[in-house]
Structures are given as C-alpha cells and as structure tokens.
C-alpha cells in the first residue's frame with residue numbers, strides 16, 4: 001500500500017505539480033427529479049428526507065458564491081436536479097452566471113444535466129468555464145443504477161461540452177455495487193472521454209433510496225482506489241467529492257497524498273461536508289499550496 005501511494009504521489013507531482021484546487025458547489029434547485037438514479041435522494045421516485053426547493057434567486061446564489069470566494073475556492077458550480085434544464089430554468093441560470101461573473105472573481109461552473117447543443121454553446125458564451133456531467137459508473141454497470149436514461153445519454157452531453165471548449169468535469173460514484181474490475185474499467189472509460197476534472201464521489205447511502213443498505217467503501221480501499229485512478233489518469237485533476245468525509249474518515253489527508261489534487265470545500269448537494277476551516281487547516285498541515293491557476 002505505501003508503495004502504491006508513493007508512486008501515485010510521484011505521478012501527481014510529475015504531471016500536475018504540487019497543490020490542491022478548491023471548488024465549491026450549490027444545489028440551486030433540489031429534488032423532484034424525474035430520473036431514477038438509485039443512489040440519489042433527489043429522485044422523485046423515492047421517498048427520501050431531501051427538502052425539495054425550486055431554483056434559488058440569483059441573489060441567493062451570489063451570497064453563497066461570495067462566501068466560497070472568501071474561503072479560498074477558485075471555482076463555484078451551480079447545480080440543479082434535472083434530466084436537463086427547461087428553457088425557463090436555463091435562462092434563470094444564465095442570469096445567475098452573469099451576476100456571479102460581475103460580482104466575484106470566481107470561475108463559474110454549471111451542472112444542469114443533459115444539454116441541447118445550443119444551450120452548451122450559450123453557456124460557453126456566457127463565460128461558464130467548466131461543466132460537470134458525471135457518467136456515474138462504468139458502462140457495464142450503468143443499467144444497474146438507472147433505468148430512465150442510459151450511459152450513452154450521459155456521454156453525449158460530456159462530448160458536447162468538449163466541443164464548446166468548456167472544461168469537462170466528468171467522474172462518478174464508487175461503492176454502488178460495482179466490482180473492483182469495473183472500477184478499473186470506469187477509470188479507463190474516463191481516460192477515453194478525456195475530461196479535465198475527474199470527481200470521485202463515494203456512495204453515502206441515503207435513506208429511502210434503493211441503495212440505502214449498501215456498505216460504504218472502507219477508508220483503506222478508498223485511498224487505494226484514488227491511487228489507482230491517479231495511475232490510470234495521470235494528467236487529470238482528480239477531485240474527491242461527495243462522501244469523502246464519511247468514507248475516508250481519519251484518512252482524509254492520505255487521500256490527497258495518494259493522488260487527489262482537488263476537493264470540494266464545504267457542503268455537498270444534499271449532505272453536509274466538513275467545515276472549510278478544517279479542510280484549510282489540513283492543507284496547511286500537509287504544506288500543500290492552494291492552486292488558482294487556470295487549467296485547460
């Protein structure tokens with residue numbers, strides 16, 4: 001294990017240099033999603049504890065963005081629960097993007113589900129620099145996690161994002177019943193898709209979802225998997241995301257030494273994260289600089 005981590009660290013330093021990118025997200029529209037992703041507490045198919053709310057006003061999104069900026073985030077992502085944005089929601093998101101670009105120095109990301117071609121180019125025109133669109137798991141496992149859309153439906157928008165010139169941010173969730181072999185398969189599929197950012201989430205089983213009784217990935221296994229992803233995806237920004245705290249537990253710092261070089265600061269979409277202060281102290285203790293340079 002220590003050899004694997006040490007190798008992953010060397011690969012990170014060689015391909016990406018030292019330091020960690022900090023990002024922040026907001027669930028700007030939560031719940032009532034018509035899709036049936038079995039891990040997701042925002043699906044309208046399941047009876048979960050999530051408090052659904054419609055799209056927040058742009059001013060409210062701005063308040064959260066300013067807080068993230070103060071805490072040191074370089075990038076702020078507006079996320080909505082949907083298969084894809086309706087024209088009305090899309091226009092409101094654009095208004096929020098414009099406001100955030102005027103009032104903050106943050107790079108703005110979006111995660112709005114499947115996009116039409118014209119929507120993707122419009123986001124890029126409004127200065128959205130990164131689009132998050134996870135394919136969630138490998139192709140062979142996808143039918144076990146969702147029946148209302150396919151892996152290829154997701155992949156289509158991921159490829160469209162690349163055409164626009166926005167940074168593609170595409171990863172998934174580990175611990176959804178996939179085998180170790182399928183995790184490796186997933187990493188190689190992501191390599192083919194060639195995103196700039198690869199978010200690795202760990203399933204934090206949500207009450208009321210079909211996956212509520214799944215066992216969580218152990219901290220040790222999570223660290224090993226991060227290292228293996230780093231070896232397969234040496235030149236990507238690998239970001240530990242949802243489920244990081246509850247999965248890695250006391251091995252938080254090890255995740256960064258093992259190959260991750262970005263993380264989400266603060267809360268996730270439907271679950272709370274550690275406080276930003278705790279994460280900033282961890283980076284300080286590790287003597288890892290916070291990076292804000294532009295990546296393409």
Ligand code: SF4
Nearest residue numbers: 033035037040043081
């Ligand atoms: S993961 Fe996204 S598309 Fe799937 S149910 Fe949740 S919000 Fe909807």
